[in-house]
Amino acid sequence: MTGRPPAPRCVANARMYSPAPGAAAAWKELFAWLARESRIDLDVIDHAFPLALSDLWARKDLGAAFMCGFPFMLAGARPRPVAAPVPCGALYGGKPVYATRLIVGAKTRFQSLEDTFGGRLGYTVPDSHSGYNALRHHLLPYFRQHGAKLYRQSVGPLTTPRRVIEALLAGDIDVGPLDSYALDLMLRHDPALASQIRVVATTDLAPIPFLVAAADCPDEIITRLRATLLSFAAAPACAPLGDQLCLDAFAPVDVAVYDLILRWDADARAAGYARPC
Template sequence: MGFVANARMYSVNQPAAAAWKELFGWLAQASGVDLDILDHAFPLPLADLWSREDLACAFMCGFPFMLGPQRLRPVAAPIPARAPIAGRPVYATCLVVRAQSDFHAIEDTFGGRLGYTVPDSHSGYNALRHHLLPYFRRRGAKLYRESIGPLTTPRRVIDAVLAGDIDVGPLDGYALDLMLHHQPELGSQIRVVAVTDPAPIPFLVASPGCPDEIVAPLRAALATFATAPACAKLRDQLCLDAFAPPALDDYGLTLRWDAEARAAGYPQPA
């Protein structure tokens, strides 16, 4: 049986997608695991990717991982070069507006149109809700006149902001780092008006039935990524310092934030 690898969640543009394919090529060679690099781009559902029995290495957000009826096997978590806590596999959500807008703080966007990715996304929904919850509690009412989604991907959130379809939208901070690294012109088109609290980052997973003789060498090879001479260029292209073993208990934070919002009567960001 062959096994597949995919980096759909962080293939945010063509250069990033090419770098992930190069990484999986290195990983196959370093681990001795024959990996078929699978294309599974939007609009194909991520749930279909995560349900594959031949999955050996694909990114999954911690929120659906914790919500899922059957846990996938953790492989490794990325440590972004610009992680909000240095040296840790964490990220945050950046709330962005159009640079030419009059919005300079998140409060300025209240009463406008809020975008979101999908309801089972941490960065694009759950973290957004958590950040807005204190404002909702103080107001005791909706913050925005309209909540627009699902926009599904970070790229489509940026497109909606730039098109004026939404006033503010959430972006996975690591995805934004990748976009700005390969498309620096975006930096003059958008502005970050708020950043959420850090949370454990999406990590690479394998199918529940993926055997130890596949998962173990993948983990071992990714543990060498930080120092492997062959990965020096990839570390720059992917804005990554290293990979680490996922601390699964940390991902309980996603469920706690969800429960807090629901208990406050704020089941969806708006």
């Protein structure tokens, strides 16, 4: 019997956007749909905290996993872009973008970001855009105005959005950064959270984390995965998943727009503000 050899099995992971069990389950359903429609075998793996995301992104069998634009742009050997999510909601304007929400506890006295100055600032990891780079970019004008550090303590690495929430509610930090799309998913699957936190500021928009495959993933696999993901918005069977994942569509990845992230990093470093504090 002749024909093309079967495509190799690949792994898939949505850890970055699985901040609640319901979201994690929905991503597994999406990856199952993606495997069926693309005819690419995808094994969904957990790779949960405290395992390092860098190890996930370095896997030779990676087919679809979310990667932040900051480590992608800094990487010497970059994975291959597959597609970027387009979250639903007015903030995103139908584009593959996101922001950082700066949150405080709902029962605290803080009504504005400035009210938190002098307190304890949480962050995720230094190579995170939403949890570090965008946070620092938003605070940079205040740093320039004050000419000194804004907080008495920077607390981290907290690593994940869920751990930022936990630190905030435990009183370990006064304010912390959350990827806006991750927060949307948290609120969708844990609506009680809305009464426990308050957003005091939102950063400028930036290009969103996107799905990547291994650097040497065959072209055919990339093409089939990308084409299938780009059909998500028009697939009637995916409407319930769109609701569960606060997701309108997937879009092609324009790597050039991620230069914005490097510019924000360079601006902060040039101002002597390498660490958000």
